[in-house]
């Protein structure tokens with residue numbers, strides 16, 4: 001048996017802690033209690049409490065058994081958590097710290113303190129519920145979710161992530177991306193994490209295409225955000241990654257279906273008017289070359305290819321003898337030819353491309369100063385792609401033969417766009433054309 005707690009009852013009476021000395025053998029009864037203990041156990045007074053047995057307060061038999069077993073074995077129990085039933089029948093979480101004593105006559109006692117930890121326990125249980133709710137929520141997300149510390153070591157992942165790397169979530173803790181992914185890919189992920197950690201800025205919706213070992217491509221979209229401690233310091237990152245491969249493939253196949261459908265329109269134009277057809281193909285090449293020189297990406301270059309090929313497809317509806325009439329057109333004929341932009345728009349407006357193809361084409365005869373047609377748009381009202389298409393159209397038309405006139409030549413065409421720079425034609429597009437001519441000569445117009 002160990003040393004005793006020396007209870008100074010006069011000062012301990014009103015502490016927020018219950019104090020007791022309890023006779024364990026041969027009798028079972030409280031010898032000393034304080035008002036706080038009576039209060040915790042919902043007894044009207046400490047005297048009323050003295051009649052009770054300590055053993056009877058335990059709600060759970062296992063908890064009672066464990067408490068007395070530890071006490072007998074070790075002589076003391078520290079902060080033992082148990083549920084006690086109060087006088088009013090309520091259940092209350094308490095923590096008992098006690099020592100076993102024996103006097104000269106071999107009588108056994110327990111003395112110690114009992115604290116009410118119900119509030120603490122309720123908070124703990126709420127936190128536990130919250131944490132398992134969070135885990136359940138994370139596990140139901142069909143995206144990879146991961147939390148990493150400052151060293152980019154994984155501290156938590158959801159089931160989807162674990163499935164992706166073929167391990168149990170517990171097996172992943174403490175590892176890094178380099179344990180699961182090819183070095184290049186892991187390095188990219190590492191750099192992104194470092195960026196978030198160092199700047200405190202998130203990375204939102206980053207789309208990445210990755211080459212897989214089997215030669216196929218995967219496409220993912222990732223968001224990474226910093227995690228802060230109470231003091232606002234960045235202590236790690238949280239990321240969520242969605243596999244978009246199937247969706248991207250679906251988009252791709254939808255797009256190629258659309259491209260096939262509009263190619264049929266171009267074919268119809270070829271059958272109607274081979275001159276216009278070869279013009280549109282060359283315009284498409286020129287527009288793509290300008291786009292490339294402007295640093296445009298694949299989707300925009302595809303837009304320029306289709307816009308070039310289809311910009312005059314509305315001419316299908318115009319009689320050939322007007323389209324290719326030598327000499328000048330009457331006002332009525334000219335208005336009829338101008339209608340090709342509206343006819344193009346009508347033909348293409350219902351095809352749902354990921355870029356405004358019908359609008360780009362509808363605006364290819366607009367000019368910066370508002371003197372174009374059909375809407376007399378000005379400056380920024382005209383889509384930039386339409387401004388590229390306009391310049392490409394003029395360059396091609398002037399440098400090639402038409403049934404109604406000879407080719408005018410590159411110099412004349414360049415004079416036209418130089419003279420119209422900033423009034424008819426976009427200055428940046430004109431400058432890009434001159435850069436291309438300076439670097440490639442007239443080759444830039446050849447197809």
Ligand SMILES: [Fe+2]
Nearest residue numbers: 311312364365
């Ligand atoms: Fe046109």
Ligand SMILES: [Fe+2]
Nearest residue numbers: 279311312393
């Ligand atoms: Fe044209």
